[in-house]
Amino acid sequence: MFLMKWLEWRFLILSHAFEIYAGIIAFIFTGLGIWLAMKLSKPKIKVVTIEKEYSGSRESFAINQEALTQTGISARELEVLELMATGLSNQEIAQRLFVSLSTIKTHSSNVFFKLEVQRRTQAIEKAKRLGIIN
Amino acid sequence: MFLMKWLEWRFLILSHAFEIYAGIIAFIFTGLGIWLAMKLSKPKIKVVTIEKEYSGSRESFAINQEALTQTGISARELEVLELMATGLSNQEIAQRLFVSLSTIKTHSSNVFFKLEVQRRTQAIEKAKRLGIIN
DNA sequence: TGAAAAATCAGACTAAAGTATGAGGGCTTG
DNA sequence: CAAGCCCTCATACTTTAGTCTGATTTTTCA
Numbered sequence: 182m183f184l185m186k187w188l189e190w191r192f193l194i195l196s197h198a199f200e201i202y203a204g205i206i207a208f209i210f211t212g213l214g215i216w217l218a219m220k221l222s223k224p225k226i227k228v229v230t231i232e233k234e235y236s237g238s239r240e241s242f243a244i245n246q247e248a249l250t251q252t253g254i255s256a257r258e259l260e261v262l263e264l265m266a267t268g269l270s271n272q273e274i275a276q277r278l279f280v281s282l283s284t285i286k287t288h289s290s291n292v293f294f295k296l297e298v299q300r301r302t303q304a305i306e307k308a309k310r311l312g313i314i315n
Numbered sequence: 316m317f318l319m320k321w322l323e324w325r326f327l328i329l330s331h332a333f334e335i336y337a338g339i340i341a342f343i344f345t346g347l348g349i350w351l352a353m354k355l356s357k358p359k360i361k362v363v364t365i366e367k368e369y370s371g372s373r374e375s376f377a378i379n380q381e382a383l384t385q386t387g388i389s390a391r392e393l394e395v396l397e398l399m400a401t402g403l404s405n406q407e408i409a410q411r412l413f414v415s416l417s418t419i420k421t422h423s424s425n426v427f428f429k430l431e432v433q434r435r436t437q438a439i440e441k442a443k444r445l446g447i448i449n
Numbered sequence: 450t451g452a453a454a455a456a457t458c459a460g461a462c463t464a465a466a467g468t469a470t471g472a473g474g475g476c477t478t479g
Numbered sequence: 480c481a482a483g484c485c486c487t488c489a490t491a492c493t494t495t496a497g498t499c500t501g502a503t504t505t506t507t508c509a
Contacts, residue, residue, distance in 0.1 A: 255455060268437030271496065283458050290497065300465085301496075302435060303402030389485065405466070417488050424467065434495085435466075 248311040252295045261288040263314050266305045382445040386429045395422040397448050400439045 249259070264274045271285045278285070289301065298304045308314045383393065398408045405419045412419070423435065432438045442448045 257456065265436065266440070268432065268434060268440040270434060270494095280456085281458055283460085284456075286497065287457080290499090293497080298402065299497085300402060300404060302399065302439065305436065305439070306400070306402040391486065404464095414486085415488055417490085418486075420467070421487080424469090427467080433467080 245312050249313045252311075252313070254292060254295050254313070258288050258292050258295070259313070261285060262292050262304065262308055265289065265292075265301055266308065266314050379446050383447045386445075386447070388426060388429050388447070392422050392426050392429070393447070395419060396426050396438065396442055399423065399426075399435050400442065400448050 260278065261274055264277060271289065272282055275282045275285045293299060293304055296304050296307050298307055394412065395408055398411060405423065406416055409416045409419045427433060427438055430438050430441050432441055
Protein backbone atom coordinates (compact mmCIF):
# COMPACT_ATOMS: atom_id res chain seq x y z
CA MET A 182 0.00 0.00 0.00
CA PHE A 183 2.85 2.24 0.89
CA LEU A 184 4.56 1.51 -2.34
CA MET A 185 1.42 2.16 -4.31
CA LYS A 186 0.94 5.43 -2.60
CA TRP A 187 4.47 6.37 -3.50
CA LEU A 188 3.94 5.43 -7.10
CA GLU A 189 0.80 7.48 -7.19
CA TRP A 190 2.76 10.47 -5.95
CA ARG A 191 5.43 9.87 -8.49
CA PHE A 192 2.90 9.69 -11.27
CA LEU A 193 1.30 12.90 -10.10
CA ILE A 194 4.60 14.68 -10.13
CA LEU A 195 5.58 13.38 -13.52
CA SER A 196 2.28 14.11 -15.18
CA HIS A 197 2.19 17.57 -13.73
CA ALA A 198 5.86 18.35 -14.05
CA PHE A 199 5.25 21.42 -16.11
CA GLU A 200 2.68 22.87 -13.74
CA ILE A 201 4.94 22.32 -10.76
CA TYR A 202 7.82 23.94 -12.54
CA ALA A 203 5.64 26.87 -13.50
CA GLY A 204 4.45 27.12 -9.92
CA ILE A 205 8.00 27.26 -8.63
CA ILE A 206 8.83 29.96 -11.15
CA ALA A 207 5.73 31.89 -10.18
CA PHE A 208 6.63 31.65 -6.51
CA ILE A 209 10.23 32.70 -7.02
CA PHE A 210 9.37 35.62 -9.22
CA THR A 211 6.62 36.79 -6.91
CA GLY A 212 9.32 36.93 -4.27
CA LEU A 213 11.58 38.81 -6.66
CA GLY A 214 8.78 41.28 -7.37
CA ILE A 215 8.25 41.90 -3.68
CA TRP A 216 11.94 42.35 -3.14
CA LEU A 217 12.19 44.72 -6.07
CA ALA A 218 9.30 46.78 -4.83
CA MET A 219 10.75 46.94 -1.34
CA LYS A 220 14.15 47.86 -2.60
CA LEU A 221 13.36 50.36 -5.29
CA SER A 222 10.19 52.09 -4.21
CA LYS A 223 10.53 55.16 -2.07
CA PRO A 224 9.20 54.40 1.36
CA LYS A 225 5.59 55.32 1.69
CA ILE A 226 5.11 58.21 4.00
CA LYS A 227 1.79 58.84 5.49
CA VAL A 228 1.58 62.34 6.81
CA VAL A 229 -0.48 62.78 9.91
CA THR A 230 -1.14 66.36 10.73
CA ILE A 231 -1.84 67.26 14.30
CA GLU A 232 -2.89 70.75 15.05
CA LYS A 233 -1.80 71.97 18.36
CA GLU A 234 -2.31 74.99 20.53
CA TYR A 235 0.94 76.79 20.68
CA SER A 236 2.79 75.67 23.72
CA GLY A 237 5.87 74.44 21.99
CA SER A 238 6.52 71.27 23.92
CA ARG A 239 7.49 68.89 21.12
CA GLU A 240 8.92 71.46 18.77
CA SER A 241 10.96 73.13 21.43
CA PHE A 242 12.34 69.72 22.31
CA ALA A 243 13.73 69.38 18.81
CA ILE A 244 15.15 72.87 18.81
CA ASN A 245 16.32 72.13 22.29
CA GLN A 246 18.87 69.53 21.28
CA GLU A 247 20.17 71.43 18.30
CA ALA A 248 20.56 74.73 20.09
CA LEU A 249 22.00 72.91 23.05
CA THR A 250 24.79 71.28 21.08
CA GLN A 251 25.32 74.58 19.34
CA THR A 252 26.10 76.29 22.62
CA GLY A 253 28.23 73.44 23.92
CA ILE A 254 26.52 73.44 27.30
CA SER A 255 27.18 70.22 29.18
CA ALA A 256 24.64 68.08 31.00
CA ARG A 257 25.62 69.34 34.40
CA GLU A 258 25.64 72.94 33.28
CA LEU A 259 22.16 72.48 31.84
CA GLU A 260 21.02 71.09 35.16
CA VAL A 261 22.31 74.18 36.92
CA LEU A 262 20.71 76.41 34.33
CA GLU A 263 17.34 74.75 34.80
CA LEU A 264 17.41 75.14 38.55
CA MET A 265 18.56 78.71 38.06
CA ALA A 266 15.50 79.37 35.93
CA THR A 267 13.23 78.22 38.73
CA GLY A 268 14.54 81.08 40.83
CA LEU A 269 16.92 79.22 43.10
CA SER A 270 20.04 80.92 44.44
CA ASN A 271 23.49 79.46 43.85
CA GLN A 272 23.58 78.26 47.44
CA GLU A 273 20.26 76.46 47.05
CA ILE A 274 21.34 74.87 43.77
CA ALA A 275 24.54 73.70 45.45
CA GLN A 276 22.58 72.05 48.25
CA ARG A 277 20.16 70.44 45.84
CA LEU A 278 22.95 68.96 43.71
CA PHE A 279 25.12 68.06 46.72
CA VAL A 280 28.11 70.07 45.58
CA SER A 281 29.84 73.19 46.84
CA LEU A 282 28.91 76.78 46.10
CA SER A 283 32.17 77.16 44.19
CA THR A 284 31.16 74.43 41.80
CA ILE A 285 27.85 76.09 41.03
CA LYS A 286 29.58 79.40 40.48
CA THR A 287 31.98 77.77 38.06
CA HIS A 288 29.15 76.05 36.21
CA SER A 289 27.06 79.18 35.98
CA SER A 290 30.02 81.21 34.83
CA ASN A 291 30.61 78.68 32.07
CA VAL A 292 26.94 78.84 31.11
CA PHE A 293 27.06 82.62 30.90
CA PHE A 294 30.13 82.44 28.70
CA LYS A 295 28.58 79.84 26.43
CA LEU A 296 25.35 81.80 26.15
CA GLU A 297 27.31 85.01 25.71
CA VAL A 298 25.58 86.79 28.59
CA GLN A 299 26.65 88.43 31.83
CA ARG A 300 23.82 87.80 34.25
CA ARG A 301 21.70 84.85 35.26
CA THR A 302 18.53 86.66 34.30
CA GLN A 303 19.88 87.14 30.80
CA ALA A 304 20.93 83.52 30.68
CA ILE A 305 17.44 82.38 31.64
CA GLU A 306 15.84 84.68 29.09
CA LYS A 307 18.13 83.54 26.29
CA ALA A 308 17.93 79.88 27.19
CA LYS A 309 14.14 80.05 27.07
CA ARG A 310 14.21 81.93 23.82
CA LEU A 311 16.50 79.33 22.27
CA GLY A 312 14.27 76.60 23.64
CA ILE A 313 16.98 74.81 25.55
CA ILE A 314 14.89 75.09 28.70
CA ASN A 315 11.16 75.55 29.02
CA MET B 316 12.59 35.44 -47.89
CA PHE B 317 9.82 36.89 -45.89
CA LEU B 318 8.14 33.56 -45.66
CA MET B 319 11.36 31.91 -44.62
CA LYS B 320 11.92 34.49 -41.96
CA TRP B 321 8.44 33.82 -40.68
CA LEU B 322 9.00 30.11 -40.61
CA GLU B 323 12.24 30.66 -38.74
CA TRP B 324 10.37 32.67 -36.12
CA ARG B 325 7.68 30.05 -35.88
CA PHE B 326 10.26 27.35 -35.36
CA LEU B 327 11.92 29.37 -32.69
CA ILE B 328 8.69 29.82 -30.84
CA LEU B 329 7.72 26.21 -31.09
CA SER B 330 11.05 24.87 -30.01
CA HIS B 331 11.22 27.22 -27.08
CA ALA B 332 7.60 27.15 -26.11
CA PHE B 333 8.30 26.15 -22.56
CA GLU B 334 10.90 28.82 -21.94
CA ILE B 335 8.63 31.46 -23.34
CA TYR B 336 5.75 30.28 -21.21
CA ALA B 337 7.99 30.25 -18.17
CA GLY B 338 9.19 33.73 -19.01
CA ILE B 339 5.65 35.01 -19.25
CA ILE B 340 4.80 33.46 -15.91
CA ALA B 341 7.94 34.96 -14.39
CA PHE B 342 7.05 38.36 -15.74
CA ILE B 343 3.46 38.23 -14.57
CA PHE B 344 4.32 37.04 -11.11
CA THR B 345 7.07 39.57 -10.73
CA GLY B 346 4.38 42.13 -11.38
CA LEU B 347 2.15 40.41 -8.85
CA GLY B 348 4.95 40.53 -6.31
CA ILE B 349 5.47 44.22 -6.86
CA TRP B 350 1.77 44.87 -6.61
CA LEU B 351 1.57 42.83 -3.43
CA ALA B 352 4.45 44.69 -1.87
CA MET B 353 2.95 48.04 -2.79
CA LYS B 354 -0.44 47.09 -1.49
CA LEU B 355 0.51 45.40 1.71
CA SER B 356 3.49 47.34 2.92
CA LYS B 357 2.62 49.49 5.89
CA PRO B 358 3.16 53.14 5.18
CA LYS B 359 5.63 54.89 7.38
CA ILE B 360 3.79 57.39 9.46
CA LYS B 361 5.19 60.83 9.63
CA VAL B 362 3.74 63.10 12.25
CA VAL B 363 3.64 66.74 11.37
CA THR B 364 2.80 69.09 14.16
CA ILE B 365 1.32 72.36 13.13
CA GLU B 366 1.03 74.98 15.76
CA LYS B 367 -2.10 77.00 15.63
CA GLU B 368 -1.84 80.67 16.18
CA TYR B 369 -2.41 80.89 19.82
CA SER B 370 -6.05 81.28 20.69
CA GLY B 371 -5.55 82.19 24.30
CA SER B 372 -4.82 85.85 23.84
CA ARG B 373 -7.95 87.08 25.48
CA GLU B 374 -7.73 84.64 28.31
CA SER B 375 -4.13 85.31 29.26
CA PHE B 376 -4.83 89.01 29.08
CA ALA B 377 -7.67 88.56 31.51
CA ILE B 378 -5.55 86.59 33.92
CA ASN B 379 -2.95 89.27 33.54
CA GLN B 380 -5.11 92.08 34.82
CA GLU B 381 -6.76 90.08 37.57
CA ALA B 382 -3.53 88.69 38.97
CA LEU B 383 -1.96 92.11 38.66
CA THR B 384 -4.59 93.84 40.78
CA GLN B 385 -4.43 90.90 43.15
CA THR B 386 -0.77 91.52 43.85
CA GLY B 387 -1.17 95.29 44.11
CA ILE B 388 1.78 95.94 41.84
CA SER B 389 1.75 99.51 40.55
CA ALA B 390 2.30 100.61 36.95
CA ARG B 391 5.85 101.71 37.57
CA GLU B 392 6.69 98.57 39.45
CA LEU B 393 5.33 96.49 36.59
CA GLU B 394 7.51 98.44 34.21
CA VAL B 395 10.56 97.62 36.29
CA LEU B 396 9.51 94.00 36.54
CA GLU B 397 9.17 93.71 32.78
CA LEU B 398 12.60 95.16 32.13
CA MET B 399 13.95 92.90 34.84
CA ALA B 400 12.56 89.90 32.98
CA THR B 401 14.46 90.85 29.86
CA GLY B 402 17.67 90.37 31.79
CA LEU B 403 18.60 93.98 32.49
CA SER B 404 20.51 94.93 35.62
CA ASN B 405 19.14 97.46 38.08
CA GLN B 406 21.62 100.00 36.78
CA GLU B 407 20.48 99.49 33.20
CA ILE B 408 16.83 99.72 34.18
CA ALA B 409 17.56 102.96 36.02
CA GLN B 410 19.21 104.44 32.95
CA ARG B 411 16.40 103.32 30.69
CA LEU B 412 13.72 104.84 32.93
CA PHE B 413 15.79 107.97 33.70
CA VAL B 414 15.73 107.46 37.43
CA SER B 415 18.34 106.62 40.03
CA LEU B 416 19.58 103.19 41.01
CA SER B 417 18.03 103.68 44.43
CA THR B 418 14.61 104.09 42.91
CA ILE B 419 14.89 100.85 40.99
CA LYS B 420 16.04 99.08 44.10
CA THR B 421 13.06 100.39 45.98
CA HIS B 422 10.69 99.37 43.21
CA SER B 423 12.15 95.92 42.87
CA SER B 424 12.12 95.42 46.61
CA ASN B 425 8.44 96.33 46.61
CA VAL B 426 7.79 93.94 43.75
CA PHE B 427 9.52 91.12 45.61
CA PHE B 428 7.46 91.84 48.70
CA LYS B 429 4.22 91.92 46.73
CA LEU B 430 5.06 88.72 44.90
CA GLU B 431 6.27 87.17 48.14
CA VAL B 432 9.70 86.29 46.78
CA GLN B 433 13.30 87.11 47.67
CA ARG B 434 15.14 87.19 44.37
CA ARG B 435 14.57 88.74 40.96
CA THR B 436 14.78 85.34 39.27
CA GLN B 437 11.97 84.11 41.48
CA ALA B 438 9.99 87.24 40.76
CA ILE B 439 10.34 86.74 37.03
CA GLU B 440 9.37 83.09 37.29
CA LYS B 441 6.32 83.83 39.42
CA ALA B 442 5.23 86.81 37.37
CA LYS B 443 5.35 84.71 34.22
CA ARG B 444 3.50 81.89 35.90
CA LEU B 445 0.78 84.26 37.06
CA GLY B 446 0.64 85.73 33.59
CA ILE B 447 1.27 89.30 34.64
CA ILE B 448 4.20 89.46 32.24
CA ASN B 449 4.88 87.33 29.18
C1' DT C 450 46.57 54.12 27.29
C1' DG C 451 47.09 58.85 26.90
C1' DA C 452 44.97 63.23 25.79
C1' DA C 453 40.84 65.98 26.07
C1' DA C 454 36.79 67.23 28.23
C1' DA C 455 34.02 67.52 32.21
C1' DA C 456 33.23 67.95 37.07
C1' DT C 457 34.79 69.27 41.30
C1' DC C 458 36.65 72.66 44.77
C1' DA C 459 39.07 76.80 47.04
C1' DG C 460 40.43 81.52 47.90
C1' DA C 461 40.30 86.27 46.95
C1' DC C 462 38.31 89.78 44.93
C1' DT C 463 34.76 93.02 42.53
C1' DA C 464 30.22 93.98 41.29
C1' DA C 465 25.65 93.60 41.77
C1' DA C 466 21.51 92.71 44.34
C1' DG C 467 18.69 93.20 48.15
C1' DT C 468 17.23 95.27 52.91
C1' DA C 469 16.18 98.85 56.07
C1' DT C 470 15.16 103.36 57.18
C1' DG C 471 13.98 107.88 56.36
C1' DA C 472 12.39 111.59 53.67
C1' DG C 473 10.35 114.84 50.19
C1' DG C 474 6.94 115.92 46.50
C1' DG C 475 2.79 114.92 43.56
C1' DC C 476 -1.71 113.16 43.15
C1' DT C 477 -6.30 111.68 44.42
C1' DT C 478 -10.16 111.45 47.55
C1' DG C 479 -13.31 111.63 51.39
C1' DC D 480 -7.15 119.82 53.91
C1' DA D 481 -5.46 115.79 55.75
C1' DA D 482 -4.73 110.89 54.76
C1' DG D 483 -3.02 107.63 51.73
C1' DC D 484 -0.73 106.04 47.81
C1' DC D 485 2.80 106.47 44.41
C1' DC D 486 7.16 107.89 42.78
C1' DT D 487 11.36 109.51 43.82
C1' DC D 488 16.00 109.53 46.13
C1' DA D 489 19.78 108.77 49.63
C1' DT D 490 22.71 106.30 52.87
C1' DA D 491 24.38 102.38 55.06
C1' DC D 492 24.58 97.81 55.38
C1' DT D 493 24.36 92.60 54.34
C1' DT D 494 24.00 89.14 51.13
C1' DT D 495 24.40 87.11 46.79
C1' DA D 496 26.37 86.92 42.30
C1' DG D 497 30.01 86.77 39.28
C1' DT D 498 35.20 86.68 37.88
C1' DC D 499 39.76 84.98 37.99
C1' DT D 500 43.33 81.83 39.00
C1' DG D 501 44.79 77.47 39.87
C1' DA D 502 44.22 72.86 41.14
C1' DT D 503 42.64 67.72 41.49
C1' DT D 504 39.83 63.97 40.09
C1' DT D 505 36.75 61.55 36.97
C1' DT D 506 35.05 60.42 32.60
C1' DT D 507 35.26 59.89 27.84
C1' DC D 508 37.07 58.65 23.63
C1' DA D 509 40.14 57.87 19.85
